[in-house]
Amino acid sequence: MSVAQRIAAKRADKQREFIDVEAWGEGDTPLRLYFSEVSARDIEKVQRKHPNFLSETSMSAMVEMIVAKCEDENGDKVFTLEDKSILLNETVSTIAKVFGGIFSAETAEDHVKN
Numbered sequence: 001m002s003v004a005q006r007i008a009a010k011r012a013d014k015q016r017e018f019i020d021v022e023a024w025g026e027g028d029t030p031l032r033l034y035f036s037e038v039s040a041r042d043i044e045k046v047q048r049k050h051p052n053f054l055s056e057t058s059m060s061a062m063v064e065m066i067v068a069k070c071e072d073e074n075g076d077k078v079f080t081l082e083d084k085s086i087l088l089n090e091t092v093s094t095i096a097k098v099f100g101g102i103f104s105a106e107t108a109e110d111h112v113k114n
Contacts, residue, residue, distance in 0.1 A: 019101035035069040
């Protein structure tokens with residue numbers, strides 16, 4: 001197995017993280033969004049539309065990352081790019097919370113170490 005194949009295998013074995021979003025839930029139950037760690041490919045995709053994504057993050061870019069990364073418990077995408085305009089009408093604090101959760105994701109293994 002090559003080094004690249006070992007890296008890919010390790011990434012595939014990592015557990016997904018989640019964030020509970022009270023503002024998007026139903027009743028007293030928050031919406032649970034799952035996501036994997038942000039990869040270089042994820043950054044590249046967002047930077048195609050937002051070239052200064054890492055130095056000048058816009059709300060639009062944050063929403064695109066949320067659309068790209070968020071999944072349900074079954075691993076299905078929760079949002080599509082068609083949902084972008086709806087998400088852009090959400091509060092800054094909610095978008096920032098979800099985006100921040102995605103970018104600061106720790107694996108379960110990291111949690112145990114800390």
